[in-house]
Amino acid sequence: MVVNYYIDRSILRVLAFDDAETEAWFIDSFEEWRKAKNLDKFILLGHSFGGYVAAKYALKHPEHVQHLILVGSAGFSSEADSKSEWLTKFRATWKGAIMNHLWESNFTPQKLVRGLGPWGPDMVRRYTSARFGAYANGEMLNETESKLLTDYVYHTLAAKASGELCLKYIFSFGAFARMPLLQRASEWKVPTTFIYGVQDWMNYKGAQEARKEMKVPCEIIRVPQGGHFVFIDNPVGFHSAVLYACRKFISSKPDSESLPEDLTLV
Structure with a gap:
């Protein structure tokens, strides 16, 4: 099921001054939707920015999420990371300065x-x-x-225009989270599966770093011949990865299920 949220510009002006309040708008809206649908326990899957919101929801409402699946999720690195030197260098160029200005001006x-x-x-x-x-x-x-x-x-x-208007308040230019999920990995309470296309520009190594701090089961699956939109690039591989992630809930013998061919656990 795909849920689209539309946010009025006047509401955004109120919320956007505070990053936490902006995030809360998405999280609390989803929680209201859950109540309206009378859902209690469910598997939650989010892609890219949706993965960031799904993770933040699971951190706030772990009692409702049986398993979390994050596909090419944003939010596991920040521009303060040592590996983000390229961004600093790019911003110093005229092209980078223009791109950064457009981002901060909410030009999407x-x-x-x-x-x-x-x-x-x-x-x-x-x-x-x-x-x-x-x-x-x-x-x-x-x-x-x-x-x-x-x-x-x-x-x-x-x-x-809807959720796009919030992006600059949650991410800096380059899709770096202003409040990285990596910093909250030790608070994780929900078993999690990360799925990345091998060519995904979102770096799976951020998930590897987060896993070191997590106290719940966590696995990272890489799907071949797929980029950030792995579900379009390689739908067969993507579906296999999701089914494997859900094996505990759909298989009578989950422990005997083997990783589908061509997928890689890292």
Whole structure:
């Protein structure tokens, strides 16, 4: 199930002055949705920024999350990390300064697509064709699949501004969390599976560092031939990884389940 949250600009102006309050808006909204759906215990999966929100939700409401699955999750590194020197160097260039200014000004790809008006769909089509033209096995998306994906991406980007308006308050330029999840790893109370595409630009090593501090079961799975959108790049591998992560809940003999071929535990 996909849940979209829309946030009014006036509300954002109130919340955005405090990073913790901005995060709380997402977490508390999800908790209200859980109550409305009368859910008690469930497996929670989040991707990218959704993974960050899912992790923060699990930290606040661990009693409701049986297992947490984080796919290419943001938030496990900060620009203060020694490995982030490249960002400091890039910001010192004129290109980096412009990109950083655009980020801090809340100029998003969504805003660009909206501004293009009737030319927006064609630009999105060019992007999706170039980025998602084929699956990991080399099989091309058919015409129907390509159209559906383009329509989905376009309407998601062109819709009324919502969660995107919060990003700059939670992440600095480069997708570095202002309040990194790594700093709260010792507080983890929910068994967790991390899933990363081998070519994911989100670094899985942040999850490895977090695991050292966690006191609950934690595994990290890497899926071949997949990037940040591993569920599109290699859907078969991604589904295998998710099913393996959920083996305790769907298999009569979870301890005898072996990691599917081609997947890697790190």
